[in-house]
Amino acid sequence: LAKTTQPISMDSYEGQEVNITCSHNNIATNDYITWYQQFPSQGPRFIIQGYKTKVTNEVASLFIPADRKSSTLSLPRVSLSDTAVYYCLVGDMSVIKAAGNKLTFGGGTRVLVKP
């Protein structure tokens, strides 16, 4: 399973766009890229998922270049409540995959939104 690398932390201000890039050089053909948001003492909350090119939903956009070795989560016009840790997850949870595969979240990116 692909190992991911993200910046440890990022600071931003209310109303700005925040872009977090995740590197996953060893991504496999069947791997999807998923981003989660986590607040203290809560479980991760699903934000967005993609395979290639660009995906957009009501809260974020995900940009994936053609080689898929990295991805960028874009949070438009952040607010104070977007202060959280953001995790990039790359993996294949297919039922046909052999037992023993490990799926480990990376360290995440701590985003601090300032007023």
Place this chain on the structure above:
Amino acid sequence: KAGVTQTPRYLIKTRGQQVTLSCSPISGHRSVSWYQQTPGQGLQFLFEYFSETQRNKGNFPGRFSGRQFSNSRSEMNVSTLELGDSALYLCASSLGSNSNQPQHFGDGTRLSIL
């Protein structure tokens, strides 16, 4: 639709004891995965169950075990607890095991070992 429910939310045990944590997935979800989250290690995958069968297993000792029932509810058991087992244990459910089916997490059980 109700989210993933984990019980209990908090638990305090002593070394050597055993513990069982429970997870009720989102209705209709058949895959349940368990994770351990600690400040130093981030989220680490424990195991995944799908239709009562363990599909994937992380790199944890045999003291960590789990099972899934026919209604997709899952339990995780840790025996002979060690101080290092103190962590937030998260359960996540998804429709299936395919990678295009995102996991939805509960708020976890915080286990403290004294």
